[in-house]
Every structure is written in structure tokens, then in C-alpha cells.
Amino acid sequence: MALSSFAHDRHGLERTDADWLARAWSDPTTRVLAIAGNRMLVRDGAPAWLPVAELPAVAQEEGALRLLVGEHEGATYFAAVVDPARAPHPAEQWQGTRDVLEAVLESERGPLLLHAMGMAEWHWATRFCVRCGGPLTASHAGHVLVCSSKKGCGRQHFPRTDPAVIMLVTDGEPGSPEERCLLGHAQVWPEGRYSTLAGFVEPGETFEDAVRREVQEETGVGVGAVTYVGNQPWPLPASLMIGFRARAATTAIDVDGAEIAHAAWFTRDDIARGLADGSLLLPGPVSISHALIQGWYGAPLATSW
Template sequence: MDFAHLALARDPHDRLGLHRTDDAWLDERWADDAARVLVVSGTRVRPRDGALEWVPTAKAPDGLRILLGDRDGTTWWAVVVDPALAKAEPDQWFPLRGLLPFLTGEAMATAPLVFHALGLAEWHWATRFCPRCGGTLTSRAAGHELACEQCGKVQFPRTDPAVIMLVTAGEPGSDDERCLLGRGAVWPTGRFSTLAGFCEPGETLEDAVRREVLEETGVVVGEVTYFGNQPWPLPSSLMLGFHGRAESEEIRLDDDDVEEARWFTRDQMREETAAGTLVLPGGVSISRSLIEHWYGGPLPGSW
């Protein structure tokens, strides 16, 4: 089965990490007429004519230059400018989640570049002062490091590991096998997804799966197997997908984040998605891939 979420990272770019401190090399690549730039206002991007706009460097505004890398012989950059630009036109500039509809078809090939650009833009936005001494930070290494001007401590971008899991019960492959989905407290009725949560310090990914499922639904999980992963810089996560086998099935909702949780058989899932009473995450989400992998094929409808 072809999983849609993997398309977001299927054709990665060469990040050219060894050249980030070579100013002469960076200037030469910036001067290349073929180079392309994504303009980011704070953490937002403005699509034009229904697509993300990558401009030549000669048309890029002044701002923080971030080297993204090389893909198909082209050097790709981001330039981060004052967030006031997006604030002045809030209906035209979108955060990453709002850009996902533009990352379809041929444009999906640029998704790793967009994720790279906005992940770093978000990091620069959130990391204003040195966490050690409170000093001023200076960007270097083509936007991939922040160095404190007072104590010299260097900060690097952080990625938070998050687990996302499809938990199943019953005889595998049987008509009675069912999967566990939950609905967030602020979601509309009928919208369900796989459970997810962040890995805590000193915790394995498998234990994070078991803990999160237990905390959110009261269901005990035993065996945990790896499925795949997806970059998800909303703002700085890496989603690690797992399958879990339930050792109990009674649902107990003690977590305020989960409003409702249900077990679904394949027949129930097919009937309810067709009727529109069950709405699942969009196709680019690893959650959708986990569900459809278990179901055995594509399902109708999405958020």
C-alpha cells in the first residue's frame, strides 16, 4: 500500500550541512539565478494563485537567510522577514497547517523543503534568548545555529519525539478485530483519530505508547511494533507511528484531552465513513496511514 504521509519526505533534499559556515560558497550559491527562495513572515507563508511561491534570490526581500539545500541541481533557501508583514495581511499568510492543502500533486515534492523552512522559522521565533544566561542570540551556520553573545553557548534546533498509535483488539484479520480511536474535546462530533502524545524524558518510545493510551483511555497495551515516521513541524515534532495490541478493552476516560473513545470494527468503519458519521484525518497524516493500513485499503472522507 502507498502511504500518503510518506510522500511528504519521499524525495529529501541534500541539506548541504558541510557548507553552512562557508560564506564564500553561500554567496556564490545565493548569486545563482536558478536558486529559489521561500519568503516566510515570522512563521507564515503567503501562497499566490493557489500555490506556494518560490522566488529567485534577486526578488527575495532582506531578512534572515536560511540554506535549505540542493534538490535536482537547484539551491533552495528560505528568507525569514518581519512577522508584521503577515499580521498586516492575516487572510493571505498561512501557518504550516494552513499550507497543507497547497502541498498536493507535484507541489508535494517541495514538502520536505517547506517543512525544513518553517521548522527553522518557528525555532528562531520561539528561541529569543539564551536559556543559560538570558543573553542575546546571533544566528549563524546559515540559520541552523544560535550563539549567545554573552556566554558563548550555542543552541541547535530541537525536535520533539511524539508517538502516534493505532491500538487493536481481537483476532488479527478477523471480522471481530477492532481498532481504538479517540475524539478530542474541542473536535466536532464524529471526528476521530488515532491516539498520540509526547515522549517524556527517560522513556522509550514503546513505553510512551503504553503510557499515553492508558492515560487517555484506560486501555492497557502490551505488544508495540513500529510502523513508520513523519516530520511534523507543528511546531517541532517528529511523529513516530506504532501499532499496539490491547490487553484490556474497557475504556475509562480520565484525561480531559479525550472527549470520546470507541472501538471500531472494519465493517463499522466502512459504513460510518461512507455515511459521514465518522470523519478521519486527512490523507497526508500518518494517522490516516495507520488507519488505512489496518483497514486494508482507502476509506472515504477526511477532515
């Protein structure tokens, strides 16, 4: 799974060590990504991880949030998060995560970027204390927000990650020509685009129960056995995708008409023909959907959205 590779050392124990952070920031090997709100500085179509001295002036100022990302191959990485109103470059040089995903897949810095942008998105969306409405101050190198209200609330806020299940439902004798997988077409997608089903986990719900509920709600198909496959960060803005294979207990389709406009069963031959004639569009390798479908299909899928 493309976005699950190349984990970095997040240096969690150093987030409160001011001396360590100062030394790391001043190290000439350190690289920093400037982020304005929730958009990153991009050069030549890729995230611009720069030496501190080459950052835009606004990103070098004390007022910029120096967010520690971690260490990779001996170098330390930060993000400098600034007010987008002060971003000095033309708008086209500041892009969101989705705009650079394909470039990210080609780089071992992918997890660094997802970490930095996920945190920046959290800072961008989390402005006030949920308990008293007071202002928040960054702590722990950007990984904690503390209420600094004069009322003395002091509540700590931590980054939010929303778990979502994503599943490939199958029917028929495994490995046989008649085995099928269930794919859905969302209301907002162009004609011919299909993918695996997915949905957020609700409070008090197991991953497996979430799989069964989401499939039932979206397509009317009942699910029996559910098997874990893998997971992938998806900070767009703040999700963790947990992937599963699921076996259908019933096969009649009755779509909800809200999120899913159409769903269908596909054999491997159906997928091969659809990809060959262009009538079927499947997710590209950036998505865990691609890994789930390709794992079942049994051969590489040259697909991209």
C-alpha cells in the same frame, strides 16, 4: 506517509562556507521562500518559492536571515526570514503551514517547506539564551543560534524537535471480521471526528513505553506488544511523529476526560458504515494517522478533515 517523501540534500557541510553560500544565493536557479515570523509568502494558494530578484525588497536585504534549506533536483533552496512588522504584502498573502498542507502534499517540495517553516518557527520562538538571557545571533546558515551576550556566555542553541508517539491499538484475531481498532475523540473536535491516540515522549522513556503510558492514561486500555510502523515530520510547530501498531492487553475503556472525551472500538465494517453515512470523520492523507488506519483497514480511505 505523505510528509515523509522526497528528502532533499540539506548541505550540512556548506552551512559554514560563506563563499559557497554567496554563490548559491546569487545563482539564478536558486529559489527562496520569504517567511515573516512564522508565516510564509503564498501565491495562488501555494508557497511562493521565488528567484532572489523577485522576492519582496525586505527579503533581499542583508538584515533578512538567509536560511539554507538544501538542494532538490539540482536547484538550491533558501528561506529569507524577516520581521513580520516589515512584511509588505497584505495579511492574507502570508499564511501558516497548516493553511497550505493540502497543496504541499501535491508537491515534491513538501519536505523543503517543512524544513524551512520548522526552522522559522524555532527562530520565531527562540529569542534569548536559556543560560544567561543574552541575545542570540544566527550561525551555520540559520541552523545554530549563538549567545552574543557581553558576559561572554557563547552558548550554542540548536533546533528543537519534540518526539511524539502515535499509535493504532487493535484487538481481536488479526484480519478477522471481529478485529477492532481503538480510536479517540478529542474534546475540541466536532461530533463524529475520531483519530488514533498520540502523545509526547517523556525524558528517560522509550517509544514503546510512551505508547503504553499514553494509551493507558487517555483511555484506560492496557497495551502489550508494540510494533514500529514509520515516522513523519510534523513541524506544527516542532514535532516528529513516530507511528506504531499496538495490541491491546485489556479492552475496557475509561477515558481521561481531559484530552479525550470519548473513545470506542471500531471494526472494519463500523468504519465502512460510518464513512458511508457521514457519521464518522477520519484524518485525511496529510496525517500519519491516516496511514496507520488505512494500513490496518486494508483499502484506500477517501477521508479528509
